[in-house]
Amino acid sequence: MGDLFVLAEHRQGELREITFEMLSKAPEVAKELGGDVVTVLLGSGVDAFAEKLAAYSDKVLYVDDPLFADYNSDKYQKVLAELLKTHKPDVFMVGHTTQGVDMAPALAVELKLPMVTDVMDIHFSDGKLSPVRQYYSGKVNADFGFKGDPPYLLTIREASFEIVEGSKQGAIEKVESPLKEDLDYRRFIEYIEAEVGDVDITQSEILVAVGRGIREDKNMTLIEDLAKAIGADICGSRAATDAGWLPHDRQVGTSGRVVKPKLYIAIGISGAFQHLAGMKGAKTIVAINKDPDAPIFTEADYAIIDDLFKVVPKLTEKITELKG
Amino acid sequence: MKTFVCIKRVPDTSEAEVKVDATGKEVDSSRFSFDINDADNYAVEEAILIKEAKEGTVQVICLGPKDADVMIRMALAKGGDSAIRVEDPRIFAKDPLQVAKVLAATIKQEGDFDLVLTGCMSADNWNMAVGVALAEELGVPHAAMVNKVEVLDGKVKVNRELEGGLSEVLEVSLPAVLTIQTGINEPRYAPIRGIRAAQKKELKVLGLDDLGVAEDEVSEANSLIELMQMYVPELESKAEIIEGEPEEKAEIMAQKLVKGGLL
Numbered sequence: 154m155g156d157l158f159v160l161a162e163h164r165q166g167e168l169r170e171i172t173f174e175m176l177s178k179a180p181e182v183a184k185e186l187g188g189d190v191v192t193v194l195l196g197s198g199v200d201a202f203a204e205k206l207a208a209y210s211d212k213v214l215y216v217d218d219p220l221f222a223d224y225n226s227d228k229y230q231k232v233l234a235e236l237l238k239t240h241k242p243d244v245f246m247v248g249h250t251t252q253g254v255d256m257a258p259a260l261a262v263e264l265k266l267p268m269v270t271d272v273m274d275i276h277f278s279d280g281k282l283s284p285v286r287q288y289y290s291g292k293v294n295a296d297f298g299f300k301g302d303p304p305y306l307l308t309i310r311e312a313s314f315e316i317v318e319g320s321k322q323g324a325i326e327k328v329e330s331p332l333k334e335d336l337d338y339r340r341f342i343e344y345i346e347a348e349v350g351d352v353d354i355t356q357s358e359i360l361v362a363v364g365r366g367i368r369e370d371k372n373m374t375l376i377e378d379l380a381k382a383i384g385a386d387i388c389g390s391r392a393a394t395d396a397g398w399l400p401h402d403r404q405v406g407t408s409g410r411v412v413k414p415k416l417y418i419a420i421g422i423s424g425a426f427q428h429l430a431g432m433k434g435a436k437t438i439v440a441i442n443k444d445p446d447a448p449i450f451t452e453a454d455y456a457i458i459d460d461l462f463k464v465v466p467k468l469t470e471k472i473t474e475l476k477g
Numbered sequence: 478m479k480t481f482v483c484i485k486r487v488p489d490t491s492e493a494e495v496k497v498d499a500t501g502k503e504v505d506s507s508r509f510s511f512d513i514n515d516a517d518n519y520a521v522e523e524a525i526l527i528k529e530a531k532e533g534t535v536q537v538i539c540l541g542p543k544d545a546d547v548m549i550r551m552a553l554a555k556g557g558d559s560a561i562r563v564e565d566p567r568i569f570a571k572d573p574l575q576v577a578k579v580l581a582a583t584i585k586q587e588g589d590f591d592l593v594l595t596g597c598m599s600a601d602n603w604n605m606a607v608g609v610a611l612a613e614e615l616g617v618p619h620a621a622m623v624n625k626v627e628v629l630d631g632k633v634k635v636n637r638e639l640e641g642g643l644s645e646v647l648e649v650s651l652p653a654v655l656t657i658q659t660g661i662n663e664p665r666y667a668p669i670r671g672i673r674a675a676q677k678k679e680l681k682v683l684g685l686d687d688l689g690v691a692e693d694e695v696s697e698a699n700s701l702i703e704l705m706q707m708y709v710p711e712l713e714s715k716a717e718i719i720e721g722e723p724e725e726k727a728e729i730m731a732q733k734l735v736k737g738g739l740l
């Protein structure tokens with residue numbers, strides 16, 4: 154009988170959504186394993202978090218110590234390694250987030266844990282745990298199995314599981330931190346908040362979004378013309394902001410902004426999950442892409458499978474005509 | 478500063494049709510075009526910027542086939558000093574922890590170092606794991622998803638990019654491994670003179686035996702994970718597909734937007 158451990162993720166005084174996404178899938182997984190859902194929480198002054206997490210867990214194990222005031226992968230690794238050695242769960246779920254991926258692979262190496270990262274679904278076949286992940290721009294899936302001994306470490310992709318309200322009343326157990334001193338080789342200094350530019354795209358009603366498909370800076374005029382014709386603000390994929398075609402505050406996605414406009418027109422964007430996570434809340438989505446297999450079409454309401462250089466100028470022209 | 482930078486040759490599948498091959502565990506890559514992994518290109522640039530500011534060397538490391546030499550020479554042309562390519566059919570490259578072991582063994586046999594840079598993610602495998610696992614194998618601290626690096630005395634001050642545009646500033650002591658996020662700098666083009674010079678720079682090719690790594694540490698049979706099957710998922714789309722010539726599509730879409738009250 155093995156338990157399922159889930160690492161609670163929090164930052165700047167808030168539990169992050171990934172925590173509840175994992176905990177929403179957890180009961181199903183724990184049932185197959187024949188064990189409990191145990192949430193592991195490390196923080197400072199986090200009694201309230203523990204209470205909240207108890208509603209989603211059979212047990213909350215938590216360390217409350219000023220050493221954990223801010224996230225630090227190395228400190229987490231030290232404590233988690235001890236907890237895993239003591240409790241020997243079957244499975245340990247960690248968010249495939251900037252916190253999780255900064256820590257999980259090192260923990261796996263230290264304890265020789267079998268690990269599959271960026272897991273987007275979890276199946277059981279013949280009673281055996283089988284995580285699903287993707288390869289090649291999200292165009293193929295792969296089912297994995299484990300050969301080594303548990304605990305099995307999974308990093309879970311954000312927004313893979315829908316959040317369902319917790320109704321458990323798990324026990325809350327405080328554990329003494331096995332870490333007694335601060336580490337001197339990795340020091341947190343401060344957070345730097347996202348820069349705010351001239352336009353706040355999270356407030357825009359209509360967005361024209363551009364990706365690598367536009368190819369060059371000089372082609373941006375096509376996008377600007379369309380945006381002007383429909384009164385839209387311009388945003389883009391990470392590829393577009395990395396290339397310098399747009400300022401960073403116009404980036405949509407997990408590492409950019411989450412937008413919820415009335416209308417989102419995605420042009421030459423493939424639809425990597427990091428991008429989709431930022432725009433799938435848009436009311437109506439139009440996608441223009443020449444690749445029929447582009448994942449962006451899974452979120453689109455209207456699909457134009459064609460060359461953007463042929464379609465976009467005409468679209469601008471027709472809209473201008475119709476609006477007269 | 479003695480810096481290593483790990484680069485991988487990956488296919489560009491953003492526009493390609495992807496089909497699973499006869500083994501059911503890999504895709505048919507015969508028609509893909511390949512190049513340096515996006516994040517690794519930024520890591521190379523960062524390594525060279527550090528060398529330009531602080532002096533020292535940049536050594537390029539790649540686990541990959543002979544075809545990767547073109548990309549490796551490009552990194553040398555931009556300012557890398559020498560390179561090691563590891564190739565051995567016994568390595569199970571789908572397990573990031575095995576890859577990290579091989580890279581660690583390669584770096585260790587070159588002696589001391591100050592900094593190892595990797596990309597934060599490989600575009601084909603999407604593990605986001607090799608760099609951080611490599612740090613643990615080497616027994617040095619790390620920071621993942623780095624979008625700013627400042628080399629100080631005996632340590633680096635880095636910004637880690639978090640979700641939603643937030644960053645975190647950290648100080649990490651050297652030697653260390655940093656995984657580099659795209660957008661951290663503007664990767665240069667290789668100068669013509671550099672391309673010529675690169676042909677003369679050392680590019681060693683090593684296998685497991687040269688590295689003193691036992692096959693059972695890195696082989697598929699001894700991996701703790703098993704890739705059971707690959708398949709193309711059903712694309713579930715509720716989208717209305719607009720048909721016609723490009724001009725007709727534009728016309729239909731314009732009608733829907735304007736008349737449908739979407740604007």
Ligand SMILES: Cc1cc2nc3c(=O)[nH]c(=O)nc-3n(C[C@H](O)[C@H](O)[C@H](O)COP(=O)(O)OP(=O)(O)OC[C@H]3O[C@@H](n4cnc5c(N)ncnc54)[C@H](O)[C@@H]3O)c2cc1C
Binds near residue numbers: 390405427
């Ligand atoms: C930690 C991390 C965080 C990330 N965060 C984000 C994020 O917040 N937001 C984000 O967007 N990405 C993010 N990414 C990057 C993401 O993984 C993708 O690399 C990125 O979204 C790709 O951008 P793209 O769709 O513009 O480019 P590509 O994936 O290269 O796609 C270009 C598309 O254009 C199409 N195209 C090309 N030419 C034409 C043409 N003539 N006509 C029509 N279509 C054409 C192609 O078919 C292709 O689908 C992140 C990555 C990491 C590792």
Ligand SMILES: Nc1ncnc2c1ncn2[C@@H]1O[C@H](COP(=O)(O)O)[C@@H](O)[C@H]1O
Binds near residue numbers: 483594605606
């Ligand atoms: N075969 C390889 N050769 C050299 N470096 C690699 C290799 N595989 C992964 N890496 C490095 O590890 C980073 C992260 O890869 P991954 O964990 O697979 O997403 C890449 O950006 C590379 O810098």
